Amino acid sequence: MxxxxxxxxxxxxxxxxxxxxxxxxxxxxxxxxxxxxxxxxxxxxxxxxxxxxxxxxxxxxxxxSVFGPVQSGRSISLSVAYDKDADAREAFNKLSEGGQVKFPFDAQVWGGYYGELQDKYGLNWMIVIAP
Missing domain, CATH: 3.30.720.100 (Signal recognition particle alu RNA binding heterodimer, srp9/1)
Known part of the structure; x- marks a missing residue:
């Protein structure tokens, strides 16, 4: 494994x-x-x-990074799945401080909740609650 x-x-x-x-x-x-x-x-x-x-x-x-500047991009995102709405919203709000919301955290047509952001360090996050 x-x-x-x-x-x-x-x-x-x-x-x-x-x-x-x-x-x-x-x-x-x-x-x-x-x-x-x-x-x-x-x-x-x-x-x-x-x-x-x-x-x-x-x-x-x-x-x-001691060998050159860090370059951020859209090639990878960290996805975090939650069971509780309050926990997901709290994480989304805290991670987006100083960053940029790409897709607001909200109900989705597939029955769950989803939001996407880039944090102040340039790392991309997807916050999810499955249906």
Whole structure:
């Protein structure tokens, strides 16, 4: 059996992970910095090489981008399914703070609820309640 874990490259992994933890709940499980590698330039020693985060019961990995700027796009979205309307709306509202709502969270013709946004870090999210 295999498992897919989103790996998010960030300009500020600690801040971005903290934003998702605040919006969805969770905690940082582990952090390794580039300073653990001999010969790392001083300006990169405190940067995150690998961070494991539990966000709303799901595992995400983060790393600071030290080899160039992060480029966001529409090639991938994180979809989060909820059972309760209040939980879904709260997550949608918190994740959209400082970001851009692409599709308002609302009832859909297929019987569920759906909303799409790009957060302030450029990551795309789909928030869903199945019918």
């Amino acid at each position: 295999s498992k897919i874990t989103p790996y998010i490259h960030s300009e500020d992994a600690r801040a971005q992970a903290g934003f998702y933890i605040q919006a969805l709940g969770g905690e940082i499980k582990s952090v390794t910095t580039f300073g653990s590698i001999p010969g790392t330039p001083e300006e990169n020693k405190d940067k995150v090489m690998h961070m494991q985060v539990d966000v709303g019961g799901n595992e995400l990995f983060f790393s600071d």
